[in-house]
Amino acid sequence: MLRFWLLATTIPPPGLCYAGVRTMTTSQRSNLLVVGSVAIDWIITPKAERAESVGGSATYFAMAASFFTPVRLVGVVGSDFPEQTTNDLRNAGVDLRGLEVIEGGKTFRWKGRYHDNMNDRTTLETHLNVFESFAPKLPADYADSEYLFLANIQPSLQQQVREQMKKPVLVGMDTMNLWIEIARGDLAKVLNGIDVLTINDEEARQLSGKDNLVKAAQEILKMGPHSLVIKRGEHGALLFERDGDIFAAPALPLEDVVDPTGAGDSFAGGFMGYLAGQGTAVAGPVLRTAMICGSVMASFCVEGFSYDRLRELTIDQVQDRFDRFAHLTDFSRANLK
Numbered sequence: 522m523l524r525f526w527l528l529a530t531t532i533p534p535p536g537l538c539y540a541g542v543r544t545m546t547t548s549q550r551s552n553l554l555v556v557g558s559v560a561i562d563w564i565i566t567p568k569a570e571r572a573e574s575v576g577g578s579a580t581y582f583a584m585a586a587s588f589f590t591p592v593r594l595v596g597v598v599g600s601d602f603p604e605q606t607t608n609d610l611r612n613a614g615v616d617l618r619g620l621e622v623i624e625g626g627k628t629f630r631w632k633g634r635y636h637d638n639m640n641d642r643t644t645l646e647t648h649l650n651v652f653e654s655f656a657p658k659l660p661a662d663y664a665d666s667e668y669l670f671l672a673n674i675q676p677s678l679q680q681q682v683r684e685q686m687k688k689p690v691l692v693g694m695d696t697m698n699l700w701i702e703i704a705r706g707d708l709a710k711v712l713n714g715i716d717v718l719t720i721n722d723e724e725a726r727q728l729s730g731k732d733n734l735v736k737a738a739q740e741i742l743k744m745g746p747h748s749l750v751i752k753r754g755e756h757g758a759l760l761f762e763r764d765g766d767i768f769a770a771p772a773l774p775l776e777d778v779v780d781p782t783g784a785g786d787s788f789a790g791g792f793m794g795y796l797a798g799q800g801t802a803v804a805g806p807v808l809r810t811a812m813i814c815g816s817v818m819a820s821f822c823v824e825g826f827s828y829d830r831l832r833e834l835t836i837d838q839v840q841d842r843f844d845r846f847a848h849l850t851d852f853s854r855a856n857l858k
């Protein structure tokens with residue numbers, strides 16, 4: 522099998538606007554590296570079905586984060602992976618030098634069916650394919666990236682990338698029920714070296730062994746991360762901090778949810794992208810705004826199949842939706858005594 526990396530130079534000339542970031546101002550932005558799955562999905566919803574739907578945790582993450590900061594992607598695909606998607610990612614400014622293409626190999630494939638409520642889903646098939654023998658080796662300058670996100674993929678691969686990083690300012694991570702079930706030991710090692718974990722409510726219960734989410738958060742925050750984001754689909758997301766602080770972000774009430782696939786990864790992309798784009802110390806108020814940026818990107822993602830909505834978005838639309846979220850949660854403090 523032949524291995525090669527996609528050669529895309531996306532390093533901006535000094536002083537010039539970073540061509541890839543889909544915003545105009547670039548002064549403080551840090552590099553955000555993501556490792557995760559790049560996939561071909563087969564999605565079944567109660568109303569529609571799409572085979573050969575491009576997905577993967579790193580794909581959604583990168584498309585969403587590219588609105589906020591320069592993104593570098595580490596992953597692997599086979600020669601069946603559509604060129605259209607590598608072009609879409611490049612057009613969004615994503616640096617693909619870390620995307621390995623295995624000539625003759627088959628891309629990771631996942632098949633899932635959504636239940637009537639569109640919040641719950643069943644995994645029907647997972648084929649790791651090229652991820653089975655993947656050994657990520659970062660291009661030299663990737664190791665200096667200030668922000669790192671270990672998107673959902675085997676914990677052992679997440680750890681290999683974590684270990685190659687020099688001194689990231691902030692490390693985020695996602696995982697899923699499959700890895701909690703079959704790779705708990707590896708997962709514990711990765712968890713120990715990260716700052717922020719983003720998982721959904723079922724995964725939080727499974728990981729902690731606690732049904733109540735507040736208790737689950739307390740247990741998980743002892744495993745390594747100082748902040749925990751629990752994503753709850755149409756019910757929004759919760760941020761738990763070690764000092765006991767909690768923040769709740771709503772989900773935008775939408776009339777039509779087309780395909781929830783990738784909502785969690787798009788949330789993480791908006792969340793981490795905003796933090797990296799700020800380039801400041803990660804403190805409470807910045808994390809809260811990042812939660813809203815995550816909710817904004819997730820709300821767009823579910824409006825179409827695959828990353829269709831994220832591809833066509835403009836930064837003006839992202840800003841408008843951010844403002845809608847601000848309005849959605851805006852209320853005056855009252856003195857009730």
Ligand code: AMP
Nearest residue numbers: 558560576577631673782783784785786
């Ligand atoms: P989300 O809906 O945000 O949880 O992410 C959906 C994406 O996760 C899909 O596009 C899948 O390709 C990808 N995915 C599903 N199972 C796995 C897995 N075991 N490891 C990595 N990625 C996965």
